[in-house]
Structures are given as C-alpha cells and as structure tokens.
Amino acid sequence: xxxxxxxxxxxxxxxxxxxxxxxxxxxxxxxxxxxxxxxxxxxxxxxxxxxxxxxxxxxxxxxxxxxxxxxxxxxxxxxxxxxxxxxxxxxxxxxxxxxxxxxxxxxxxxxxxxxxxxxxxxxxxxxxxxxxxxxxxxxxxxxxxxxxxxxxxxxxxx
Numbered sequence: 523x524x525x526x527x528x529x530x531x532x533x534x535x536x537x538x539x540x541x542x543x544x545x546x547x548x549x550x551x552x553x554x555x556x557x558x559x560x561x562x563x564x565x566x567x568x569x570x571x572x573x574x575x576x577x578x579x580x581x582x583x584x585x586x587x588x589x590x591x592x593x594x595x596x597x598x599x600x601x602x603x604x605x606x607x608x609x610x611x612x613x614x615x616x617x618x619x620x621x622x623x624x625x626x627x628x629x630x631x632x633x634x635x636x637x638x639x640x641x642x643x644x645x646x647x648x649x650x651x652x653x654x655x656x657x658x659x660x661x662x663x664x665x666x667x668x669x670x671x672x673x674x675x676x677x678x679x680x
C-alpha cells in the first residue's frame with residue numbers, strides 16, 4: 523500500500539504521474555487520462571506497416587507498448603480516441619513480431635546457433651518464447667552430448 527503525499531494537483535492542468543497512480547485516480551473518477559503520444563491510429567499504422575516490411579525487429583515506441591496498451595484500454599478506453607482501432611493495430615503489430623520471433627527461433631534451433639541477437643525486442647515478447655527456446659536448446663545440448671563419442675556418451679538422458 524502506498525503511503526505518502528501526492529500533489530498538489532491543479533484541476534484541468536495535465537501532469538505526468540506513474541501509470542499505477544493514473545489508473546487509480548481514473549478508477550476513482552478523479553482524472554482524465556491522456557494517452558501517450560504514440561497511441562495514435564496514424565502512428566500505429568506506420569509502426570505496423572514498418573514491422574511487416576522489415577525482416578528484423580523495428581524499435582517500438584515504448585519498451586512496454588503492449589502492457590501500456592492493455593492497461594490504458596482496460597481502464598480508460600473512454601479517454602482514448604479510436605480505442606478499438608488502436609487495440610487492433612497494437613494486436614496486429616504484436617502478432618507480426620511474435621510470428622517473426624518464432625521464425626527466427628526456429629531458424630536459430632535448426633542452424634544450431636550458439637548466439638542470438640535480440641535487438642528491439644521487448645521483455646514481454648522475449649518471455650513469450652523464452653520457455654520454448656530454452657527447452658529446445660536444452661534438448662539440442664542433450665542430443666549433441668549423447669551423439670559425441672567418449673566417456674559417458676552411452677547415457678540416454680532425455
């Protein structure tokens with residue numbers, strides 16, 4: 523539980539506060555949320571189109587774009603113009619990025635790579651494939667060590 527002083531807040535004047543506070547105030551009908559600058563249909567269309575066009579991952583407007591979108595649309599969609607379109611655009615971008623991530627993970631495993639570059643991925647995106655990728659790499663390691671001749675290579679530890 524938060525204990526401390528906040529404010530003073532002047533009615534009608536925008537002020538930057540942490541997301542948790544903004545949502546709390548919004549739930550108590552004490553404020554109107556102003557969405558981030560990037561949460562705009564035209565900007566999100568550009569981001570989605572760029573992501574579809576590029577083979578690599580493009581920079582996102584926020585490292586927490588998905589989390590912020592979900593929070594703001596769940597708790598303050600009435601303050602976000604064209605909220606349904608924004609939801610669809612962010613979901614389309616997310617789907618494109620996750621499909622790219624799965625393809626690159628598949629390629630990574632097939633080529634038996636030792637390193638991967640994860641430029642411009644967010645933590646949430648990495649976490650969606652993290653379990654799959656670590657399990658696949660673990661299996662690859664076990665298969666490789668079982669196929670190599672030498673001491674203890676007769677083990678069938680799967």
